[in-house]
Amino acid sequence: MQPLSHPSRRTFLGAGGGMIAVSSLLGAGTAAAATPEATATAIDDPHYHLAEVRLEDGFTHEGGYVAATRTALYTLEIRDGAIAAIHAADVVLDASVPRYSAGGALALPAFRDMHIHLDKTFYGGPWQAPLPRQGKTIMDMIAREEVLLPKLLPTSQERAEALIELLLSQGTTMVRSHCNIDPVSGLKSLEHLQAALQKNRDRFDCEIVAFPQHGLLHSKVEGLMREAMALGVDFVGGLDPTNVDGDMKASVDAMFAIALDHGKGVDIHIHETTPAGAEAIRYMVETVARTPELKGKLNLSHAFALATLPEAELDPLAERMAEHDVTVISTVPIGSLVMPLPRLREKGVTLMSGTDSVIDHWSPFGTGDMLEKANLLAQVYGGRDEFALTRALAIATGDVLPLDQDGNRAWPRPGDAAEFALADCSCSAEAVARRSPRVATFHKGRLVHGAVARA
Structure with a gap:
């Protein structure tokens, strides 16, 4: 052929x-x-x-x-x-x-996109590039989003449906979507996303993470997060507990409390590359270690701080993560920061991947293609030969x-x-x-x- x-x-x-x-x-x-x-x-x-x-x-x-x-x-x-x-x-x-x-045609296992944002996307509408980010902090980006969300909400269901169609065209039938829970959109983003998923219920599976994009403590949305749990979401989300919420332990404890009270898993965005990021990861892993109900329920999305650790610090942390079934979900970033994914895999840590932003105010480069993530994994970690290329596919298929x-x-x-x-x-x-x-x-x-x- x-x-x-x-x-x-x-x-x-x-x-x-x-x-x-x-x-x-x-x-x-x-x-x-x-x-x-x-x-x-x-x-x-x-x-x-x-x-x-x-x-x-x-x-x-x-x-x-x-x-x-x-x-x-x-x-x-x-x-x-x-x-x-x-x-x-x-x-x-x-x-x-x-x-x-x-x-x-060759049959491949269906793809699993385990980190994406279906609820807030420019996809399905006219071309729109993000505003420049030079010199902007995450708090600046959150401020921009507070202005943008009311403009996106009226068409967010239709755009989510268009994005689902794109994912299906690429062979993805299972996703985990983070969905904003914030003071600007309230529970509307969740309502619209669930409506889009309902229309595609026979074609597509989705786990939903209630995501406090503007900070769990900073935006005072614990009440809304608990309401979201009652509406059928699957995971409690979180975001940079030091940089955004300003109190790592209080933020993480509040996130875990919601999860425990509602019997849910946790999937937290942890972008922090300072020592505070590594400290947060260690704190979360140890919280799971002393809380049996949380074993196998902690997912660290991005976890960039792991890329800053020397092997002597990374290895015992990775072994502890594997012991308590902590998962790392990486978009396989390219640039100066290289995630230690092969080392984490070697230590027994479960790895997943996702396409994250598909054309939104954070990035214009998303394609919704999980084969792209397998391709990036092979390129970044030297998988050029036949056998290595076949192994790289695993990041896209669970x-x-x-x-x-x-x-x-x-x-x-x-x-x-x-x-x-x-x-x-x-x-x-x-x-x-x-x-x-x-x-x-x-x-x-x-x-x-x-x-x-x-x-």
Whole structure:
């Protein structure tokens, strides 16, 4: 199957992702002669076959190294949202079961974007770049947001829906979205986000973090945060307890108190790179250590202070984090600060990633593409060879990989949820290196974006 060129940024960021997917599929492999009438842009059949799906079979070695990835075509039998069976391409199947074709596209585990802001975005509206940030503190940015939010609220639901469509076009079916809880928007951002999610409930899963963007203590929103807990959010958020709230322990304690009172997890933005940032991380980890109810419920988003620690300080902290199931969620930043992600992984810390801001007043560069995060991980940490590229994919999929370390198929297996993206590429290493176009996305067995051929 010949690789396709990437769409232009205008097309990529537009609302026509589905049409891109259709044309990509129809231009490749066995679907080349298909007509629009021979394609399906939705599959609601509870039981069907998806033929000509490329799956990874193992590694080819040369001189002791992984030199290539072997693949072959299979038919996935999908029933009631799960992969019921994986059939060899030449097996004769029940002709009464509806049949579709992936046209030789590679199946990848569906992507998980575990740090994004669906509730406040410029996406879906006219182009708007952020104002200059030179010399601006986080408090200055919060002041800007207090002016901006009332302007965004009237269209925030529609923009969230457009952003969900973008994510689906990239193969992402699960996200964790932070949602502002602040004095300016009150609970309106949450209301609008939940309405957008309700419209997409059969296509897309989302965990919501109630996020006190203007400071839990600074903006006096503890009452609103507790109201949000009662409205079905999944996590208590927080933000830079020293730089924003001015009292690290009081801020962190208040955040944990809300979590404990409502039986929720915690996901805190911790950007601070001063010693106060490392002190806050240690304090939170030790709070979890002495509070069994919080084990496995602390997520540190960004956690930039970890990048400032010498190995002699980082290692025991990372081991403590692993012991108490503390997760680090990194956007894989590029620049002067390099997060010690391989070292954290080596010490047993669970890592996740997300695309964070997709075109908003913080950044204009978001693409909503989790393959971009896998690509960045490979570039930043030297993953240039076939094997390393396949391992980099884990940051985008919640550690689900097609092949294990020894090259045995780990995914998909019969019984797995039918959650996957179809990509126009030969293997996962190519997908990571080239950010290969996705042609279709499946969620719980349903085709939720793009197109496949009717076979």
